[in-house]
Amino acid sequence: MDFQTAAKYASLLAKDYAEDIFRLLVNYQAISASEVATRLNLHIKTAQDFLETLEQLGIVSKEEIIEKKRPYYRYILKQARIVIDIDLEQVKREPSPKSLSAYIREREGAGARFSVARNDDYITSVAIWTGKGREMEERKLKLTTPQGRFLYHLPFPKAEPLTVDEIMHKAGIDQAFAPEILDLVQLLEKYEVIESLPEK
Amino acid sequence: MSLIRKLKPDRNITGALIPLSMLPIFGLTSLIFSITTGMYTLAVMVSLFGIYYFYVFIRTWNTAQLVPAAEAAFLTFMFLMIAANSVSNPFDRKELALAYFSGVIFFGILLIYVLVTRKAKWRGREIFELAGETVEETADGYTSRPRPVGKVDYNPQQMHSFARFCARHLIALPYYSSKNITLVPIKMGDEFGRLLGLSGDYRDATWVNFEVNGEVSVHIAQKDYLDYREPLAFDQLCTSLGQVFIDFFDQHNKGEGVRVIDRMDELKIALFS
Numbered sequence: 086m087d088f089q090t091a092a093k094y095a096s097l098l099a100k101d102y103a104e105d106i107f108r109l110l111v112n113y114q115a116i117s118a119s120e121v122a123t124r125l126n127l128h129i130k131t132a133q134d135f136l137e138t139l140e141q142l143g144i145v146s147k148e149e150i151i152e153k154k155r156p157y158y159r160y161i162l163k164q165a166r167i168v169i170d171i172d173l174e175q176v177k178r179e180p181s182p183k184s185l186s187a188y189i190r191e192r193e194g195a196g197a198r199f200s201v202a203r204n205d206d207y208i209t210s211v212a213i214w215t216g217k218g219r220e221m222e223e224r225k226l227k228l229t230t231p232q233g234r235f236l237y238h239l240p241f242p243k244a245e246p247l248t249v250d251e252i253m254h255k256a257g258i259d260q261a262f263a264p265e266i267l268d269l270v271q272l273l274e275k276y277e278v279i280e281s282l283p284e285k
Numbered sequence: 286m287s288l289i290r291k292l293k294p295d296r297n298i299t300g301a302l303i304p305l306s307m308l309p310i311f312g313l314t315s316l317i318f319s320i321t322t323g324m325y326t327l328a329v330m331v332s333l334f335g336i337y338y339f340y341v342f343i344r345t346w347n348t349a350q351l352v353p354a355a356e357a358a359f360l361t362f363m364f365l366m367i368a369a370n371s372v373s374n375p376f377d378r379k380e381l382a383l384a385y386f387s388g389v390i391f392f393g394i395l396l397i398y399v400l401v402t403r404k405a406k407w408r409g410r411e412i413f414e415l416a417g418e419t420v421e422e423t424a425d426g427y428t429s430r431p432r433p434v435g436k437v438d439y440n441p442q443q444m445h446s447f448a449r450f451c452a453r454h455l456i457a458l459p460y461y462s463s464k465n466i467t468l469v470p471i472k473m474g475d476e477f478g479r480l481l482g483l484s485g486d487y488r489d490a491t492w493v494n495f496e497v498n499g500e501v502s503v504h505i506a507q508k509d510y511l512d513y514r515e516p517l518a519f520d521q522l523c524t525s526l527g528q529v530f531i532d533f534f535d536q537h538n539k540g541e542g543v544r545v546i547d548r549m550d551e552l553k554i555a556l557f558s
Binding site for chain 2: 191193195197198199201203204205206208236237238239240241242243244
């Protein structure tokens with residue numbers, strides 16, 4: 086299940102009337118939105134939206150009923166169990182050889198402020214300016230120790246750029262930390278603290 | 286031999302301003318209250334000045350600091366004597382005048398000696414000149430990040446010995462922690478703020494850091510970088526500053542600490558600069 090689908094499930098289940106609607110769906114063979122609304126004292130639109138979302142997620146099916154006046158839908162429960170299963174590995178950024186071989190260095194005049202740890206060779210946080218003009222505000226990023234060590238060994242502006250891999254090697258950072266290093270590099274590139282160069 | 290300076294000329298008068306400010310304070314308190322009150326005020330100010338120099342001596346073990354500290358103690362005693370005697374002209378009493386002038390001459394000669402021999406001179410300016418000496422490229426590229434510049438193969442005892450040497454000769458002020466020794470070079474005029482804790486955290490100043498594992502890293506404060514006439518290539522400047530201290534370390538370790546002092550004296554930086 087992807088995050089968006091899981092978020093829809095979570096959003097539905099978080100409603101304070103969710104359990105009551107599911108109770109009706111389980112105990113009734115089929116039920117319409119107006120029946121749910123009157124039974125639970127909800128607005129018809131609220132009940133309808135909830136049931137429609139359940140239908141989109143495939144938890145219920147709906148059948149059109151045509152009586153005297155206009156047609157309406159009756160909802161039938163399709164599954165008696167809801168399982169939210171998210172594989173977190175799907176959001177893991179696997180370092181590609183290309184991202185690790187990108188030449189980077191600090192951008193000149195980046196205006197970032199780096200705080201150095203008192204007792205060791207690493208940077209504890211970096212303060213950067215975001216926004217423009219009067220909307221400009223300072224944002225402070227706390228760094229993990231591998232990220233701090235990486236930033237400590239990042240080449241200076243105008244110095245020879247190094248690849249991400251070379252900097253990690255210089256800083257003595259294990260390859261297992263590559264995803265968090267790349268996350269930082271990407272963020273600092275976005276805020277123009279780091280510049281990526283095609284080659285030396 | 287002509288010396289080409291990399292640093293801008295020093296026009297900082299902070300060092301002279303503090304003792305000089307005692308004169309108008311003395312004059313004003315004498316005018317508003319009486320000369321006795323003025324003398325007491327002067328005695329308090331001079332004693333504070335003496336306490337500061339004694340504190341510098343304790344912090345650095347630089348013996349030259351004892352000269353102004355002792356002179357301040359002598360002057361405090363004399364001013365208190367004069368105030369306690371409540372005489373209109375303190376020099377009417379020949380014994381008092383004799384004690385005063387003999388002391389002033391004695392300490393004056395000692396002061397001139399420590400000044401001329403640069404024994405009480407903070408060597409920050411020499412350090413920055415030496416660091417800039419080898420950097421010819423101008424490329425700017427300033428960053429507030431420190432730069433790892435190399436590694437020394439010395440044990441913590443040797444590092445502590447070198448840190449004490451730097452403090453004793455006012456090359457840099459050491460800050461110790463369990464994992465490292467940080468040396469902060471101080472220029473003349475900046476010592477009051479740094480030693481009295483008025484200049485903020487030392488990690489924001491220029492420093493050279495020696496880790497217990499021998500790693501050396503350098504940080505140059507923007508204020509010090511802007512003190513150079515030209516925007517020197519920043520990474521080269523950091524490397525050069527680190528190398529200056531590594532060279533000093535080597536010389537000190539070989540028992541040639543005096544060569545370090547000679548190298549700085551050869552720059553012939555002004556006595557109060």
